[in-house]
Amino acid sequence: MxxxxxxxxxxxxxxxxxxxxxxxxxxxxxxxxxxxxxxxxxxxxxxxxxxxEADMMDLFDPMGGSRPGVLTPTGSQPRFRPRSFGGPPSLQYPVQFPLGRPTSDNLQAICLHGDHRPRYPNSYFPPSGFGKQVRKASAVNMAESWFSMCCKGNQTWEREVTLCCATQAWELSVQSFCEEDSSVKDRLYHCCRQMGRDRLNCFHNDAPNPNYEATEELPVPPLSSTTNFNFDSNTCQRTIITPYRIGENRRKKEKKIGIRFPPGRPTVDVIVSLCRDQKLRPLYKANCMPGEGYKWVARQAKAINRIEKGFKQCCKKKQDVLNCTDLKWRDELNKYCVGENGDFAHSPCCSGELANDRYSCFQDISPDPYYNRTSVAEELSLNKLCDYHKIIKNKFPVGFPLKSFVGQCCHRPLDADVTICFLQNLDQMSETCSSRKASTPVVRRCCRMSSPQQCISKILMDAITKATVFSQKKNKKRCPLA
Structure with missing residues (x-):
């Protein structure tokens, strides 16, 4: 049946x-x-x-057409899919979100492929609904627009300043997205539940295209951001080339920055060298720099000077030296982050929510974390005449003029060429012994030696040694700009 x-x-x-x-x-x-x-x-x-199986798309568009005026990131027209059909909104209107953190490895791709990554105009989405996808698209549009601005500064900025600009833009876009996402009654994006560096790392790890490779075959039209981005170059710990005013074809001379910030954290392994070699570590002038573009350098210089002053006081103690120096180090770096006027430093280490994260970050980026760069005795050579000839002339005269040495040799770019030039000058001075044209008593006295050249060289090296010790003991503050 x-x-x-x-x-x-x-x-x-x-x-x-x-x-x-x-x-x-x-x-x-x-x-x-x-x-x-x-x-x-x-x-x-x-x-x-x-x-x-009947395609539900045909129920809404039997002719297979699409909604007029609706654009995808690449400019083609997507089919309209109601929310009740066709899967979740993220599949119906995909957004390449989030963007990865700008780094030195992907910076070139950020600038080079900017117009070959998707943008999301308003016409990409239906008039209502899809709020989460719209917020993601706005964050991508915002960051890409700001990246474009940073990349245009490449002509007057060093690469690292451009990277600083892109990093600020990315972090601000992350912050703006989380603020907007938390302001609506919707499920909060999971990375926004975290704070500080953990939040940024979460967004970077979620990025579908962290290398910023080109994903669009044809260039996409740019979209301007409705939110302003004011890049503060003073927060970038790099060199900036400041151009002349419009109409001038020259550029100002590039300022090289030489400052060892931050100092390493005091530990039981470094406390001996920290105190022993304190006189060998430089202090810095904070008032020798122009205000425009170098405020962050002055801020670091003041922080180092205060830390070294605290170290000096701690090292004079017989007990509890390590705890004293570590406390001084932590206090001064906290002051550096907050600033004298209460302005917060835009440093990646200062943005840490927890104090221990901040201190670990400073230790990681320290150029001399173990205080061993200053513990090695400075190698002395005739080339040091270029650095100390003024001190030798005023404090430790050698008995003959150094003008010819400095004028002929010190302008040469390679150290080997400078050394050869000095040796040639010593040969010329020793040759005056045979012609009896030695003009100064010191040179005539060396001419009576078996090796006049070695005698003159020893006089110069003794003067260089004295000038080096004098310079280290004086510990005069140097300008971070050269």
């Missing part, structure tokens, strides 16, 4: 299909329905139980 009932139902279903076909414009020739016909219909791939 069961099989007979199934055959009856199948026959009835085929009759419905055949009757519906009579509405077609073509003449349909009626046939007698037999058992063989029923079995034949059941075996057709596009009929009965194996009929093709």
């Amino acid at each position: 069961g099989s007979s009932g199934a055959l009856v139902c199948a026959a009835a279903f085929v009759l419905v299909l055949l009757s519906s076909a009579s509405n077609d414009e073509r003449n349909f020739e009626q046939r007698e329905v037999t058992f063989d016909i029923i079995m034949q219909e059941m075996q057709q791939p596009d009929s009965f139980m194996m009929q093709k």
Whole structure:
């Protein structure tokens, strides 16, 4: 009975299909329905139980067209898919979100492929709904617009300043997205639940295209951001080339910055060298720099001077030196982050929510974390005449002029060429012994030696040694700009 009932139902279903076909414009020739016909219909791939699933898109757009005026990131027109059909919004209107953290490795791609990564105009989404995707798209548009601004500064900035600009833009776009996402009654993006560096790392780890590779075949039109981005170059710990005013073809001379910030954290392994070599570590002038573009250098110089002053006081103690220096180090770096006027330093280390994260960050970026760069005795050579000739002339005169040494040799770019030049000058001075043209008593005294050249060289090296010790003891503050 069961099989007979199934055959009856199948026959009835085929009759419905055949009757519906009579509405077609073509003449349909009626046939007698037999058992063989029923079995034949059941075996057709596009009929009965194996009929093709109806595409819900055709219910809304039977002609296969699309909604006019709706653009995708690449400029083509997507099909309209109601929220009740076709899967979640992220699949219907995909957004390449989030963007990865700018680094020295992907900076070139950020600037080079900027117009070959997607943008999301308002017409990409339906007039209502898809709020989460819209917020993601706005964050991408915002960051890409700001990246474009940073990349245009490449002509007057060093690469590291451009990277600083892009990093600030990315971090601000992350912050803006989380603020907007938390302001609506919707599920908060999971990275926004974290804070500080953990939040930034989360966004970077989620990035589908962290290398900023080109994903669009054709250039996409740029979209301007509705939110202003004011890049503060003073927060970048790098060199800036400041151009002259418009109309001038020259540029100001590039300022090289030489400052060892931050000092390493005092530990039991470094406390001996920290105190022993304090006089060998430089202090810095904070008032020798122009205000425009170098405020961060002055801020670091003041922080180092205060730290070294605290170290000096701690190292004079006989007990608890390590705890004293570590406390001074932490206090002064906290002051550096907050600033004298309460302004917060835009340093990656200062943005840490926890104090221990901040201190670990400073230790990681320290150029001399173990205080061993100043513990090695300075190698002395004749080349040091270029650095100390003024001190030698005023404090430790050698008995003969150094003008020819300095004028002929010190302007040469390579150290090897400078050394060769000094040796040639020593040969010329020793040659005056045979011609009896030695003009100064010191040179004439060396001429009586078996090796006049070695005698003159020893006099110079003794003067260089004295000048080096004098310079280190004096510990005069140097300007971070050269």
